[in-house]
Amino acid sequence: MRELEEQQKLFRWRVYAEGTPQVIDCETALTLPAEVRFSFTKETEFYSSAAKHICSDTACFAEYCQEHWDEDEFFGYQFLNGLNPMMIQRCTTLPKNFPVTDDMVKNFLRGRSLEQEMKKGNIFLSDYKMLDGLVGNVVNDRQQYLTAPLVLLYCNPHGMMLPIAIQLRQKPSKDNPIFLPTDSKADWRLAKIFVRNAEFGVHEVDFHLLRTHLLAEVFTMATLRNLPSPHPLYKVSNLSCTSWYDV
Structure with a gap:
């Protein structure tokens, strides 16, 4: 006692x-x-092992990321093989606050409808709604901004997970468009960057x-x-x- x-x-x-x-x-x-x-x-063994691992693996991976980070194939690959594979789920019904239409995505689904591909189990969703309403920190006197995206992905016949629609906030509106791979390169890239930022935040704070x-x-x-x-x-x-x- x-x-x-x-x-x-x-x-x-x-x-x-x-x-x-x-x-x-x-x-x-x-x-x-x-x-x-x-x-x-x-403790010495812990840091020594970590240093060896970083030196042997990180250089090759960093070089690959620099060459491919902007590609949709690599973006989709990271949902299963990146830092946080916990968010992606098979989508059988679109959330009401994510009004993706067939006309928006039919060109990415080989002409098939969303309903057909969902029945086949080829449509996946990552929803970061837990970030909705959160205010970012002020870092170095600059306000940071968070989004709470919804991401729709399609697993094509080659097994590639490809993003086909991104909405950055939870409530659909004229000021909250759905971004598509056919948008301008800058808009589509920025949408994907905000998704990656959201995924990092959810992974570090939650998981x-x-x-x-x-x-x-x-x-x-x-x-x-x-x-x-x-x-x-x-x-x-x-x-x-x-x-x-x-x-």
Whole structure:
């Protein structure tokens, strides 16, 4: 009981952001007790392995991205093989707030209708509605802007995932057009850039920070504050502060 009392003094909760799980009350991992930090050997090994991986793989991939980033094929490829493959879903019915018509996209569907391709399972949707209404931060005295796009994709007979329609905000209106691959190159490119920006934001805040680090930290903190070190579950949990390092 005395150990738990000490643990509860060392590991305290604080609010990270309203509406999200609480986190440990510390500024950096270095202020945590030594027993829950990486050892010097482990930390050195961690960064060494990361550096080797980056040096060996990133250069080739970066060169490929520089050559192909603006192509629709690569844009579609990233929905399954990019940083966040969690948003794309097979579309069987178009959302009411995404009024894509057959006339808009028939040239990209080999003359077939949206309904026909949806029945075949070839139409996919990525909807970033969770970003709707959010205001961007001010960075270096400049206001940043967010969109909450809807993206319609078509999986063609060659297995390529191709974007065929993009709407950048959730409510359709004259000021919120549906962008198509047949629009000007600059407009279509900018629409795709806003989609990539939205995907990065959703991935980092939701899937990475919230669902990985903050969620895991709740269980880690509960274990540290409620189970003494000799407890079997404490030993089995193999605690480390990996999640705190990134946060």
